[in-house]
Amino acid sequence: xxxxxxxxxxxxxxxxxxxxxxxxxxxxxxxxxxxxxxxxxxxxxxxxxxxxxxxxxxxxxxxxxxxxxxxxxxxxxxxxxxxxxxxxxxxxxxxxxxxxxxxxxxxxxxxxxxxxxxxxxxxxxxxxxxxxxxxxxxxxxxxxxxxxxxxxxxxxxxxxxxxxxxxxxxxxxxxxxxx
Ligand SMILES: C[S@@+](CC[C@H](N)C(=O)[O-])C[C@H]1O[C@@H](n2cnc3c(N)ncnc32)[C@H](O)[C@@H]1O
Numbered sequence: 047x048x049x050x051x052x053x054x055x056x057x058x059x060x061x062x063x064x065x066x067x068x069x070x071x072x073x074x075x076x077x078x079x080x081x082x083x084x085x086x087x088x089x090x091x092x093x094x095x096x097x098x099x100x101x102x103x104x105x106x107x108x109x110x111x112x113x114x115x116x117x118x119x120x121x122x123x124x125x126x127x128x129x130x131x132x133x134x135x136x137x138x139x140x141x142x143x144x145x146x147x148x149x150x151x152x153x154x155x156x157x158x159x160x161x162x163x164x165x166x167x168x169x170x171x172x173x174x175x176x177x178x179x180x181x182x183x184x185x186x187x188x189x190x191x192x193x194x195x196x197x198x199x200x201x202x203x204x205x206x207x208x209x210x211x212x213x214x215x216x217x218x219x220x221x222x223x224x225x
Pocket of ligand 1 (some may be wrong): 116121122123151152154155156158159172175176177180201
């Protein structure tokens with residue numbers, strides 16, 4: 047995990063390495079994937095996707111009260127880095143603006159940027175995704191975290207025109223529009 051000088055100054059993970067022992071004590075989902083060495087140190091195997099998923103899940107749960115499903119055969123987001131990006135966005139956005147709506151093109155199965163932005167800052171999002179499985183997971187994650195009022199999901203299918211409605215052929219028919 048990148049805990050280095052490029053981390054945003056307000057990133058909670060900048061100087062606070064995730065405490066695997068505490069997370070394992072608190073969450074069975076994480077506990078299942080930890081290894082104990084002879085000195086009692088708790089570690090995880092970063093080469094295993096199920097361990098990475100358990101860590102991302104636990105951090106989202108513990109630090110943001112988000113419960114996020116992530117399929118093992120898709121990208122598992124690294125939470126400190128995703129948070130970095132949200133913090134950079136905070137820096138460039140006008141804090142006086144009351145309504146902020148972002149568009150996340152390629153939101154992934156986790157829908158991590160919209161979920162973090164909505165939870166942390168109350169921002170709204172349009173989240174697009176071209177992969178059917180990722181889209182279904184993203185939709186479920188938005189619903190499970192009671193974010194349907196903040197995050198609208200769009201299943202776009204034309205890979206070369208990522209924003210729906212920008213060309214004739216990727217105009218969304220009614221049944222592809224979720225909310
Ligand atoms: C590298 S992943 C990033 C996922 C997520 N944003 C994250 O940072 O964890 C890129 C995602 O974009 C989706 N994607 C690729 N081309 C797209 C397009 N033209 N429109 C919408 N989604 C697209 C892929 O299916 C994939 O889920």
